[in-house]
Amino acid sequence: MKLAEILVFTDIKQLHQIAEHYGCECNPHSKNELITSLLANLQHRHTIKLEVQKLTPIEAHFLLLLFLDKRLLFSLEDLLAKASIALAATAEKTKEEARRLIAGALKRGWIFPAKGTGAGQYQTPHDLREPYIYAWLESQTKDWQADMVEPLGYRDEGTALCDDMLQFLRFLEAEPIPLTADGGMYKRYQTQLFQFLNVKEAPLPPQKWRFGYGLHFDLYPDRFSLLYDFCYFRRYIEENGGFVRITDQGRELIADPAVAEHYHELIRFWLRLYKRAIPNLPMLVQLIPLLSAGRWIAQSQLSGLLLPWIKPFYYDEPIDILSNRVLKMMVHLGLLKVGQSAEQEWMYTTTSASQAWLGSYNGFVDTTILLK
CATH class of the missing domain: 1.10.10.10 (Winged helix-like DNA-binding domain superfamily/Winged helix DNA-binding domain)
Known part of the structure; x- marks a missing residue:
């Protein structure tokens, strides 16, 4: 909902809190005057610019977490989780601070209780999201070099990762590939496969540690590890009996690639994995x-x-x-x-x-x- 629609259904107590925060001068006993004054203030570019300038780093972080999220409704748990991320600690350790952060957002008119929904649901005015985000961007980049420098x-x-996924599946379609005791393809097979891929990588040298970014991250270089894990997650490949081999789903993908769909799913997979x-x-x-x-x-x-x-x-x-x-x-x-x-x-x-x-x-x- 837009700010004007939300204010109509907002409790007058919150309207008073917002008006006090922005220093609105109006009849506090008239809801219509409060709404008119708040609309004029909250949507004004200068007001938003000043508000962004006054934010602490934690408040700015919470603002971005809130306004970059495209959801229509948030539960209190959603807001507490965002506040905890902004406070760089677990929700248990920062519950009181997180609630203060949410209370500050309520006073600023960033979030409002959502009427007509279940208890504990909140919403943000859609027409405030973009102005605040761009005001923050402007505040952070105003000192950057004005003349645009371009690379040589x-x-x-593009979608080369999808193309290489199909190349990998065709590689396995020719024959199953044996796996080492650690569970990775032998390096001679990796070297052979990597020659056919659009972006060249080399088998990993001995590593002291590699974990946290996928099941096979310790076995393969970054890009191929993501590609391999995606194929494994989608059951295009399977590992058993000391071999990795293509599945029926993998063969179906080769027959009907649908690159656009899998390109989007690859991005989603990376975000969820990392x-x-x-x-x-x-x-x-x-x-x-x-x-x-x-x-x-x-x-x-x-x-x-x-x-x-x-x-x-x-x-x-x-x-x-x-x-x-x-x-x-x-x-x-x-x-x-x-x-x-x-x-x-x-x-x-x-x-x-x-x-x-x-x-x-x-x-x-x-x-x-x-x-x-």
Whole structure:
């Protein structure tokens, strides 16, 4: 619902709280005057700009988690979970602080109790989401270089990951591949397969640790690990008797590829698979295309802005998570183009596929995948 519709059904007590927060001058006993004054204030660009400037980093984080989520309704548990993420701790440890954060959002007119639904349901005004998001983006990027620097060349992988998935299935269709005692394909088979893929990778060297980003992440390089896990999850392949082989579902996919459908499912799968290690991933995946829409943005600029929202995951440091688990994988999934500047710095810009797909997809509602 839009703000005007929501205010009509809002309890006058909350209207008074919002009016007090914004310093509205009107007759407090007239609901009509309150609504008229609040509409004029809450939707005013200058008001939104000032409000964004006053936010603490935690409040800004909560704002983005709230307004980038496309759901129509939120339960109290949903809001507490978002507040806990913004507070960078578990809900149990931050329950009181989380409730204060939600109370602040109620006073600002970001969320309202939803009338005509079950108890404990909340909603956000649809027409406030975009103005607040873009006001925040403007506040964070106003000092960035005005002249757009473009890379000397760039790479756009598009749907190459889907093409390589089909290539992998055809590779297995020829014959089952034997597995090592660790459960991975022998490296000579990996090397042979990787030669046919659009994006070249090499078998992994000995690693002290690799876990947290999929069932086969310790056995294969990043991109192929995602591809392999997706095929395994969708039952296009199976492992038994010391071999990995294609299934009937995999053969059906080769016969009728439906690339567009599987491209979207691959993106969803990546988000669900990596979200456990990167709780803010649904937010980051939407912010990065917004930040890089219509321009090339340096990795150092993204790092300065986004690293506070990325926590270490065991031995994976935030800068490595942003670079290897987020940006690189978004390139592999066709959500970003990548290039290098004359100074050899990585640069990114969004793709049309990213803008179209993320415009309708809501990664906040998808559950985490734990492959076993």
